Amino acid sequence: MSDLRGSTAMVEEVAAENGDRNTRRAFLAAAGAAGICYTAALAYPVYRYLASPNEMALNETAVTEVTLKDAQKLPSGSVLMFKFGTRPALLIHHEDGRWISLTAVCTHLGCTVQYEPQADRIHCACHGGVYNPYTGANVSGPPPKPLTLYKVKVNLDGVVVSRV
Ligand code: FES
Numbered sequence: 001m002s003d004l005r006g007s008t009a010m011v012e013e014v015a016a017e018n019g020d021r022n023t024r025r026a027f028l029a030a031a032g033a034a035g036i037c038y039t040a041a042l043a044y045p046v047y048r049y050l051a052s053p054n055e056m057a058l059n060e061t062a063v064t065e066v067t068l069k070d071a072q073k074l075p076s077g078s079v080l081m082f083k084f085g086t087r088p089a090l091l092i093h094h095e096d097g098r099w100i101s102l103t104a105v106c107t108h109l110g111c112t113v114q115y116e117p118q119a120d121r122i123h124c125a126c127h128g129g130v131y132n133p134y135t136g137a138n139v140s141g142p143p144p145k146p147l148t149l150y151k152v153k154v155n156l157d158g159v160v161v162s163r164v
Contacts, residue, residue, distance in 0.1 A: 064163050071159035079115040084161065088112050089150065090122070091159060092133055101150040101161045102136045108143040122147065 063085035071091060074080055080091040081104065088104040092115050102122070104113050111126035115133060122131035129141035136147035153160040 066161045067158055068161065069158040072154050072156070074159075077117050079117065082161075084150065089161070090115050091152070091161060094133070098134070099152040099154055099159065100134055101152045101159075102131075102147040103150075104147075106143055107138065107145040107147065108141070113147070 066082065066084050066089075068080065068082055068091060071080055074091065074093045076093050076097060077095045078093055080093075082089055082091060084103065090100075090102050090104045090113070092100045092102075094100065105111075106113050106124040106126065106129055108124065108127060108129050111124050113122050113124045113129070113131065115121075116123050120133055121139075122133050122136075123129070124131075124141065124143065127142050129143040130139050131137065131143065131147050132139055136149050138144070138146050149164055150161045151164050153162075
């Protein structure tokens with residue numbers, strides 16, 4: 001009888017030890033999985049941040065021409081904002097009949113610039129940068145470089161804007 005009690009106690013002891021080990025193993029597996037998820041959650045935004053300039057540069061060079069359907073009907077003295085690839089751009093139909101297209105991304109810190117027909121200037125509201133609406137030259141304020149000019153072709157169906 002005492003042998004039976006002794007072996008039962010031993011079986012219970014081994015089972016308890018296995019249970020502890022299983023619990024410990026399960027905990028370590030769960031902690032490892034959580035650690036991997038946590039690391040991935042931290043690393044992905046960093047990867048996107050570092051990769052985005054490269055993607056942006058590729059997207060920028062991928063688009064070389066944009067056709068703006070019916071834009072030839074734009075009245076003189078007005079402007080049309082459009083996307084050239086991923087970046088905003090301006091198509092200006094000046095009072096004198098000239099068509100000018102430029103990137104709408106300020107060369108200072110990248111704000112979107114606006115054409116102001118009353119003042120006949122391109123203005124950046126972020127820090128007061130001003131550009132020439134015909135050449136894109138930076139004329140006052142903090143912008144260090146001119147806006148990029150695009151080539152413009154007006155035809156019966158619309159306006160074709162392309163890289164110079
Ligand atoms: S971002 Fe345009 S003037 Fe600073």
